[in-house]
Amino acid sequence: MNIAFFLVPKEEVVYLSPNSTIRQALERMEYHRYSAVPLINEEGKYVGTITEGDLLWKLKRSPEIGFEHTHKVNLTDVPQHMNIKPVRIDAQMEDLITLATVQNYVPVIDDNEVFIGIIRRREIIEYCFKLWASRDRDKAAK
Structure with missing residues (x-):
């Protein structure tokens, strides 16, 4: 199975x-x-993932920011606590x-490490479930 089958293209990704x-x-x-x-x-390259937790920890550890100043802090100044790896x-x-x-x-990159989209866990699980269900139907039919 080619993983491109599951790809949500960059144009459809937030x-x-x-x-x-x-x-x-936020x-x-x-x-x-x-x-x-x-x-x-x-350059269009995937450089990481920002999570709600990353933002909350930054705000907790930097009380001087306060919500009213969040427009002044770039994401480059927010440590990422999860290492979401691409394929x-x-x-x-x-x-x-x-x-x-x-x-x-899972972020997906091309040969030049340019971000081209994501693959969501949900689609993988749905595909595996359909495979499993069809095999059960095939066994029942025999």
Whole structure:
């Protein structure tokens, strides 16, 4: 199975620049109801994922910021506590599943390490469930 089958293309993915502010990240996450968003730099490369937890820890450890000043702090100043690893578009299904067991989504990059989209854990689970269900039906039919 080619992992591109599961790809949600970059055009359909909510992402931010590392130069975005905490306020922009909070607003985007709230609007889309996401708890994590990929960070894509000016060259189009995946540079990490910012999570709600990262933002909360930054605000907790920097009380001088306060919510009213979140528009002044770039995401480059927010430590990332989770290392959400990408896969290359030519990765094997086993590599994808290994990452999806510990990540809600897996960023996908091309040969030049340019971000091309994500694969969500949900689609992998749905695909595996359909395979399992069809095998059960095949066994029952015999």
